[in-house]
Amino acid sequence: MSRTPIHTDLAPAAIGPYSQAVRMGDTVFLSGQIPLDPATGEIVPGDVAAQARRSFDNLKAVCEAAGGSLAQVARLGLYLTDLGDFGAVNAVMAEYFQAPYPARSTIEVSGLPKGAAFEVDAILVLG
16 A cells, blocks of 8 residues: 655645655544644744644644545544643644544643644544
8 A cells, every 4th residue: 555645735834754644545644733824834822722723723734635524533642741731722622523532642742843832643534
């Protein structure tokens, strides 16, 4: 099975040697999205909720570029630099996903690219 890269200008360009997402069969593996404004390449201003919204908007754009939607996300990985922000991120996630919710892990990390407070990655299943 071959890897097909997915790209959209509606999400930030990769800041390293990776693709925004890769499709293999009906499964799309989405790289991590931090709260970068796709137009400026800068972290959006505001609190962790604002950062989470921008990150989920970026993730949504990549899902759509792959021919899918957030409703087809099977698994999410959430990364926070402060687990004290867990409740705020959960509230934002509820704006983007409905039951049955995707499987998820939430991990506190010591740092994220460009000083972001939040990052999300996902696995999307099409078809």
